[in-house]
Amino acid sequence: MTNDTEVEEEDIRVSPKLEEQRRERALAIVKKAVRSSIIPLNNREVSHRLLPGLWAATVNILIACLDVKDVMKLLTNRAASLAHNAENADAPAYSLSGPQLTRYAKEVATAGQAIAEAIDECIKQLEKEGLEDRLPESVLDCAVFLLENSWGPVHLKRAMVEQVSTFLSGKAAPALFMEPVEQITLKQEHEHQPEAVQKPQEAPPMPARGEKLVRVFSDYRLEGSKGEWAYAIHKSGPGNAEELHVMKGEAVDSNGRTTPLVAIVEALKAVSHESAATVIIVETCHEFVLRGMDGIGDERLAYRHEQEGPLWRDFDALIHGRDIRYRAIQANLSEYLQHACDMVMKRGVSKLL
Template sequence: MMTNAVEVEEEEVISPAIEKQRRERALAIVKKAVRNSLIRLNNKDVAHRLLPGLWATAVNTLIACFDVKDVMKILTNRAAALAHAAENADVPAFDLSGSQLARYAKEVATAGQAISDAIDEIIPLLEKEGLDDRLPESVLDCAIYLLEASWGPVHLRRAMVEQVSTFLSGKAASALFMEPIEQIKIKQEHEHHQPEVEPKPQEAPPMPARGEKLVRVFSDYRLEGTKGEWAYAIHKSGPGSAEELHMMKGEASDSNGRSTPLVAIVEALKAVSHENPATVIIVETCHEFVLKGMEGIGDERLAFRHDKEAPLWRDFDALTHGRDIRYRSIQPNLSEYLQHACDMVMKRGVSKLL
């Protein structure tokens, strides 16, 4: 007797360790996008509205991806996990009205849009890694991570309660949250310092912090026998339409064309190593193989790193650690101003361009 076979599709079982790894990876990608949004916020003069703008972005992302009832459940769940005490718990919120309130609302909306635009840019990466379904809660968790440390848990819970109340009133939109007039202060660890027996000698005042910029680096090289020539052109742009252009040319011993382009990029990274750590640095070259050892993780990247270049790779890793570095393989185009500048430096040298 024949029987009909019934195929049962089993659900994929993900181990807790893999689940944690995916959640942390998605959150790390979102945090990086939020850091990158600071340039947009500075250019729009709304960097001071980062926190309420981020909260608005988190809520709007949840609304776009989930039913309102589910959003309320998520917010209620996160609110229950917050601490019930904070040093600024009794601090009131800003009380604005009239033109001040209108300006505040406009700035928060502008900041929220800038942050949303930065987050939109990472969606292809999340999709590529199969993490796009984690976007809404990752944005929320990123907001909670930053806001709890700044607003404090009591005021963050107030933001969640006010948002749920807005939903219950029948309005499926983010509520305008009024920040506390005082935020959490970072505690100084004076108790860990021993008192000075003798006064310290007078020191020079610290240099002012450098603002964030967008930095583009283009590098090129050419090989002649056992010697390589390299050059780079760096363009920096920042708030207030500030711009800088830097160029450099050099030589390196090289028999196979591998170390010269790497030297160029390492020297370029040295030239921008003093910039704000949050500055975005984009490294561009027309030679895609040069980037193989820089991108990726683990064995995928190490396969393109030769032992003879080990000192250069150590310098590269030290210069890129903790920085937002992006890599682009582009087509040759001398009408593009950085490529043209680099080409002229290669041909004439820096001094002859002045």
């Protein structure tokens, strides 16, 4: 017969509360490791592939730790728990071919390797705390947390379905996932943190009380250790008043991060005199540029490089108390603001007209 002491010990070992504590601790360790991958991603110039790289690293770790059948069960389980709707549910995936597809695949693989190496560094801590068996699920849960708030649940579920299909075809390797052309805002996080300032989700068709509506579009290009940037600002207000402002400049940039940030900081300086009630919409075709700007807490700070500290301090001061909204948009030179910015980049301000 089993005595009472043995029963009590077994109950303690599988206690739901204890299991939850262990799960949360392992997840915290893995999240910290993923955040630490930002520097190596920057060094390898693939920080803009963080998300697909994270997914590739996650699948590789699952394959290394578990049988493929167990990986499929795990992915199917997580997919079933995802929401069915999101603001970008109907957004198509990027469609690349030829050299562009080859480059994308190479960059994703490089990013995945950098992230996997960062996660490897946390294994010793997991082993020290007796949590090493939590690694695969913790890595998956970390990825689900970040990707659901970026790709959206519909596209994350697509990634899982495509991966399971790859396994079923007999290939035990990460599928090359094409990101959605539109990513979601972090409104889900805001809903769980009521103390955070809520932003209106849609700009009014015409600003009230005489203030202006300001659109800022910025772009950049790199040449060696130097970057060129430009912005175009369109202001509209009561009485059909319109203004167009453009600016072009250069920045020392060794990793592809400084130049786009300088462009947006300079643009915000140019509109800093506007009324605090003015709606300012910041747009760019480079979604990764907005990662350190939009959002809250650690997930936003993970995209802020220490060497960019002065620029981020300027940025935070410029947006304080203002209604700033961020949009990652598709390149379209027939759109007048993008066209103006492109002309400034190519010809300079004096030759715009």
